[in-house]
Amino acid sequence: MAHWCQAAFRHIEPIIVLEQLGSSLFDTALQMVVKDRCANATYPGRSREDSQQKAMTDFYMIYNLIIQFTTIVPALLLAKFGDRGWRRAPVVVPLIGYLLSRLALLLVLTCGLPLQVMYGAAVLFGLSGGFSAYWPGVMTLASLASTAAGRSTAMMRVELLYGMAGLVGSLVSGHLFLIYSPSLRHGTILLIVSTLLHLLCLIISIILLQVKEVCREDQEENYHLLHHASRNAHVPEAAAGINKVNVALLFVAAFLYDFAVGGGVEVLGSFVLKSPLSWTATQVGYGNAAGCIIFLTSYLGVAVFRRWVSDETLILIGMLSFASGIYFMTFATTTAIFYAARSLNLFALIPMPTIRSLVSQLVPASSCGMMLTLLQITLKFASLSYIPAFTKIYQDTLDWLPGFVFLLSSIFTVLAMIPVSIVGCRTAKRQLYMRIQGD
Structure with a gap:
């Protein structure tokens, strides 16, 4: 039994689960602590609730911008170390930052420190x-451990584990937040559990995590066989040279989609805490x-669609799902409407892991880590744009249509579908050309 447990923790999956469990607890705690600290904020010409919303969104804007700015150079350096053989470095080092930021919020809550301490925690995290x-x-380790034909499924499996851990953590987070005693404030137990989970995650990643890499020759051979067996398979571009146009189009699509998703989600946490929704800590956990x-x-x-459609079509299905759901979120005035809009987002997480899968197939394995990190940095530049833009638009439209930012999010999602469609057309023409040559 001990040997089985040790073998299981040598893979990346347990780390994904433990980290996301801890992060989901932290997210709820941060949301409620920020709400509590901003309850007495006042701004000239604004109601008490609008002043609280402005104070909360201003905090999140500064906090998130600090994280986005400070992570760029360290992420590139860690990716370079990873591609030079230190594959665990991009996982282990950030987990230290996760642990420190959780400890910082715990100190803010228990010691009565000012909320601005979290700006320093954001710097350390970045x-x-x-x-x-x-x-x-994480995605690089999952990519290296999978064949080219199963890359999309492997990356989506990582997303699934991440999501299911977040689901469990979010469901219990609101209840844990409410546990208190005369000596413990609301949220103390929640943050202690979150901190311990991240500590355990860090220990496992340092001591037990191992890197597994599938033989690249086997991948290429199997992938060519699969190409002749299925019309939906892609020929590995990395073997014949990088298709720079397709890579650039995928980066543009990722930028626009992250701009849309991130912008909508950026204000969603504050949106549900204001009237008419006015969620409690438990409802926040359920919403997450x-x-x-x-x-x-x-x-x-x-798992179902990829049997019949290409990866590009999968991305379009996911984008359409998000665009429709976030559009109806514009008019969410009750919790029931909120969940109805959420139900339309069933496939909204398909695009990003599928884009990562396509990009990883278009570059050599030796550059996979750096290319995926460059993609992540591209998303960071998207966040540097949407964080101030959506925050200010939300603050300026609180009086007449608080959900206006969700309408904008839907529009940008539709724009993101254009470069993906172009990639799909280019890939289809290339496959047709190669099929004619083969005949």
Whole structure:
């Protein structure tokens, strides 16, 4: 039994689960702590609730911008170390930053420190590489351990584990937040559990995590066989040289889609805390859990649809799903409407892992880590744009249509579908040309 457990923890999957469990608890705690600290904010010409919304969104804007700026250089350096053989570095180092940021919020809550301490925690988190280094590191390990034909499924499986861990963590987070005693404030137990989970995750990644790499020659041979057996398979571009046009188009699509998704989600946490929704901590946890269910439905969507459609079509299905759901979120005035809009986002998480899969197939294995990190950095530049833009638009439209930002998010998602469609057309023409040559 001990040997089986040790063997299981040598893979990346347990780390993904433990990290996301801890992060989902932290997200709920941060959301409620920020709400509590901003409750007495006042701004000239604004109601008390609008002042609270402005104070909350201003905090998140500064906090997230610090993270986005500071992660760029460390993430690139860690990706370079990873491609030179230190594959665990992009995973281990960011986990240190995760742990420190959780400890910082725990100190803010228990010691009564000012909320601005979290800006310092954001700097430490960013200097560790943050999510910009961690997630490409995870995806690189998953990519190296999979064949080219099963790359999309392998990456979507990682997303599924991430989502299911977030679902469990979100469901219990609101209840854990409410546990208190005369000596413990609301949220203390929640943050202690989150911190311990990240500590365990860091220990496992340092001591037990191993890198598994599938033989590249076998991948190429199997992939060529699969190409002749299926009309939906892609010929590995890396073997014949990088298709720079397709890579560039995929980067543009990823930028626009992340701009749309990130912009909508950026204000969603504050949106549900204001009237008419006015969610409690428990409802916040349930709402986050609803978002995590999308990981499951997106995984099932990939497993089913990829039998009949190409990866480009999969991306379009996911983008259309998000565009429709976030459009109806514009008019969410009750919790029931919120969940109805969320239900339309069933496949919204398909695009990004599928884009990563396509990009990883278009470059040599020796450059996979760097290319995925460059893609993640591209998403960081998207966040540097949408964080201030969507925050200010949301603050300026609170009086007449708070959900206006969700309408904008839907429009940008439709724009992101254009470069993906072009890639699909180019790939179809290339496959037709190669089929004619083969005949």
